Amino acid sequence: MSKDFLRFKNHQSVRTSDIPWLSAGLFRDTVLKACQEGTRPILLDATGSDRFTVVLADDREHSLLCAGCVLEGKSGYQSLSAEFPAFHMFERELWENSGIVPIGHPWLKPVRYPHNAIESREMTDYPFFSVHGEEVHEVGVGPVHAGIIEPGHFRFMCNGERVFHLEIQLGYQHRGVEQLMLKGNFFNKSVLSESITGDSTIAHVSAYCGALEALAGITLSTRALSIRVFAQEIERAACHFGDLAALANDVAYLPASSFYGNFRTPLINMLQSICGNRFGKGLIRPGGVACDISQSSLPERREQLKDIRASFRIITEDLFSSASVLSRFEKTGTVPMETAAEIGMTGLAGRASGLAHDIRVHHPYSWYKLNRIEPVTQTGGDVLARALQRRDEAEQSFELALKILDELPAGELRRPPETLQASSMAVALTEGWRGEVAHMAVTGADGKLTRYRVKDPSFTNWFGLALAVRNNEISDFPLCNKSFNLSYCGNDL
């Protein structure tokens, strides 16, 4: 198997000339075989109108696989989605971006653009699936929503209160991030990558820096890596606080909602006290970190973290012992493990369904390479499982953050990289609070960036939400949605 693939590690730079190029038929067999053996897709990237590469993750071998497909004059290839539905979003994206047709794709619909993008910029006539019948009715929600949230259209096909099917149309937030990455100086794209998804600032900018540093061939001091991971774990805990608050709010359990929100503030303020921004913008820069955690502030920060953790435990105990809350969470929006695996769910939502994909464990990078961590999973796959997953991950984040503060070594903060290796490729996966963030950078023969690809966990998990609400009550949709809390702009790029 490994002969057909280029095998490399997370955050590792490889020569693009080492990528094996296969004919469409052989490519299909090879990829299907690899998938049967348990690898899963990370990215499909069209490098031309007749060729594309695939990046797969092999969790057991802790490595990434890459292979290319040459279409040899044809404009399409036999779709992989029919065998492995996990590919379906990637193939749709490939088709939309490059025109390469995955023949036989069961659900070939646009991802970000209008379905007739060439003639029209109007998003209004998306080819929705429709259900007919006497008692079936459709409810359309969005793209403008009641809360202060991002735009996206949800089309429910219901029978009374029961949802038969939900179709989600996104793309309203498309900003052309991947194209913008290629314009101008690649070393100055930190701010852009921080803005891919505002709530996953640290995860995205770490992935961007990871890819860049791999291509530049530099290694960071342990201090810089520790500070990065500290920020990552604080971001994770803070977002989980926010989500638990929102979940409690959606079931109208106000005390938990208020107090989680209350304790999220000192948590994100901790990032502010380090770098001046509550979401950690400006902290992580290529070559290291721009701000230091001063040695004198360590005891105070430790105390603060322990205080927040103590309060967190009290509220959590209250929330998860309230019968009325549990009755709303349990058996709502269930995604069974088989379904989650089939559609390639990742990250928090995947782990709540029992899929142990965690980049920190399976493809360790930076500080996580030096410190093994245990993956946390649930089995239920329902709203309760996702809430418990947040609780457990927040606990773990506190532990890791405290460990970093205890062991923060001395070292250089930043050594800016200068040049990129020519004709190379690097894939940087990081584990954001929502799940795996993938950035892929490819350089040309002159050492300039030629391709840049981004994948947010939302991209694969939105479909999980659509399946989760099937046969649930429509009034439970907001709860299911909040339990996934996916990013619109991360999907739309």
Add this chain to the structure above:
Amino acid sequence: MKILIPVFNILLIIFFPLLYAGVINCEKAWWCGRRGPSIWQPFYDFVRLLRKGAVISTATSPIFAIAPSITFSTMLIAALVVPLANNNSLIGFPGDFIFFAYLMGLGKFFSLLAAMDTGSSFEGMGASREITFSTFVEPAFFIVLASCAILTGQTAFNQVFSLIFLSPGIKVLSLLLCSAALFVMLLTEGCRTPVDDPNTHLELTMIHEVMVLDNSGPDLALLTYAHYLKMVLISAMIVNIFMPVLDNSLLSACLFSAGLILTALAVAVTELSVARLRMSHVPQFVYFMNSLGYILLFSIILIAFSGR
């Protein structure tokens, strides 16, 4: 002094609904450790809405335009028959609780029509939910009031509530059952947690809020006011059950107001201590009122027969 009672009743009808809302909001904010809005915020909101213009969708028929006024005026008329301070209502006649129930029904009918009139799928869902739950409340209300009528031998609100406190039999049990049933009705008709979430911004989960999504300006002010007036009236019945007839009107009025504030606090405490029910479990909760009503009715029939 007696002449002041109707004046007090009128003042109560005018000012109490918005104060009631303010008390609930303050209590909720305080419990959650927030400073929260002022207790007078509902009054400011009311005045603000009155000063605004109303936007009426071109897709609607005249029903939509008149419905808020009808809902408001039916609630106002219904308020006339409910005994407030000193167990006195502004008007009263035998069988006026039926009049009360159907006035509420009429108001609801028009607000449902108006919600359907907008053609919005959200408002249609809201209307369907509201009517489903009301269907369970109405018979339960009659059972409870009929029980009280049997207990007291009267059919006018005024007399029922004057006598119920003094009525013989296992009255403590009946009084508790009766007030519990009316409290369920208060939460259901008032669209409070665990039936509805008055704080939510999510149209898909709303019941009452979604039905008034298209109303704005003075219409919305009237609907909000009518909504809280309804809560005050149902609370007034609960308070009346426990109110003795006092000779001192002033004391009676103060006690009564304090009772209303207590019910508002009880609503707030209920909202804070439980999460909202799943929509499919709400009918079970509302049907709880029916069950209480049946127990009440049978216990009262037993009392009535054993008395003879």
